[in-house]
Amino acid sequence: MSGLRLSPEEFDLIRNLVRKECGIAVGDEKAYLVETRLTSLVKEVGCDSFRTFYEFVSRATNREIRDRMIDAMTTNETLWFRDDGPWEILRTQLIPEFFEMLKSGSRRTIRIWSAASSTGQEPYSVAMSILQAIDDLKDPSIKDEQFEIFGTDLSPSALFVANSGRYDPMSISRGLDPASKEKFFDQVGGVHSVGERVRSRVTFKRYNLMDSFAEFGRFDLVLCRNVLIYFAPELKRDIVERIANTLHDDGCFIVGASESLQGCLHRYTMQMCEGQIYYRRKPGGEA
Numbered sequence: 001m002s003g004l005r006l007s008p009e010e011f012d013l014i015r016n017l018v019r020k021e022c023g024i025a026v027g028d029e030k031a032y033l034v035e036t037r038l039t040s041l042v043k044e045v046g047c048d049s050f051r052t053f054y055e056f057v058s059r060a061t062n063r064e065i066r067d068r069m070i071d072a073m074t075t076n077e078t079l080w081f082r083d084d085g086p087w088e089i090l091r092t093q094l095i096p097e098f099f100e101m102l103k104s105g106s107r108r109t110i111r112i113w114s115a116a117s118s119t120g121q122e123p124y125s126v127a128m129s130i131l132q133a134i135d136d137l138k139d140p141s142i143k144d145e146q147f148e149i150f151g152t153d154l155s156p157s158a159l160f161v162a163n164s165g166r167y168d169p170m171s172i173s174r175g176l177d178p179a180s181k182e183k184f185f186d187q188v189g190g191v192h193s194v195g196e197r198v199r200s201r202v203t204f205k206r207y208n209l210m211d212s213f214a215e216f217g218r219f220d221l222v223l224c225r226n227v228l229i230y231f232a233p234e235l236k237r238d239i240v241e242r243i244a245n246t247l248h249d250d251g252c253f254i255v256g257a258s259e260s261l262q263g264c265l266h267r268y269t270m271q272m273c274e275g276q277i278y279y280r281r282k283p284g285g286e287a
């Protein structure tokens with residue numbers, strides 16, 4: 001059984017199932033990806049071909065294996081303070097605005113959503129940026145508890161790491177500056193754990209971006225970075241449109257550095273800050 005081969009028909013069956021379950025559009029040239037990422041799971045569940053595996057995971061009762069298949073097909077690559085743009089926008093534009101909103105009483109709490117938070121580096125980086133700004137501001141009227149950050153992802157294994165807040169030396173070394181590491185993490189042996197002050201600002205939940213966002217309430221900022229690229233254009237448009245419904249009027253939306261919202265912009269205005277692009281929800285226009 002060592003040489004499992006994925007036929008073109010099996011490739012189509014499996015990629016259609018992946019698309020139906022999580023929206024990820026596996027390109028024609030990506031058969032190798034399906035083969036390499038799923039072979040060990042196919043063997044583990046005792047199937048002797050990708051077709052029998054497809055039939056097995058398609059059964060309603062095999063939800064758990066189907067979730068593991070989707071987990072294996074997601075790319076969880078992330079790092080601390082990934083790309084300069086969002087952190088520059090947060091520091092120079094958005095965090096000062098959030099402080100003003102709290103001081104003026106137009107908000108009691110600022111709510112931020114990291115949609116597709118993977119192993120947690122993105123929402124924790126947002127929390128560290130805000131907490132550092134609170135310390136720099138030295139205004140006792142602004143409190144940590146006035147910021148709520150939500151991280152959601154589809155991948156149970158990524159969420160497990162995010163929830164644990166524990167990172168090995170390799171993950172901790174990617175993008176984290178020494179001062180933030182010293183200030184916001186606890187170290188035991190080789191493992192760094194996100195400190196309680198940061199941890200308590202962030203809540204994680206498993207969520208599929210294909211599902212309704214109605215239960216989420218309103219956010220002041222949504223980050224949906226480096227995930228829309230995996231979706232077909234119609235699904236990307238639909239998600240971007242539904243994210244607008246989760247934002248307050250003038251609420252902000254940040255996508256990945258190489259992603260564009262071309263063709264999805266009717267609910268947003270494009271903004272520039274320090275040469276970086278972000279988006280604001282146009283007032284009104286509820287879907």
Ligand SMILES: C[S@@+](CC[C@H](N)C(=O)[O-])C[C@H]1O[C@@H](n2cnc3c(N)ncnc32)[C@H](O)[C@@H]1O
Nearest residue numbers: 022074076078116118154155208209225226227
């Ligand atoms: C490349 S990571 C991006 C992480 C982070 N936003 C960043 O930019 O560093 C993409 C994440 O999207 C998640 N994902 C893929 N499809 C999803 C879906 N339908 N719903 C929710 N999350 C999804 C994957 O599990 C993965 O963790």
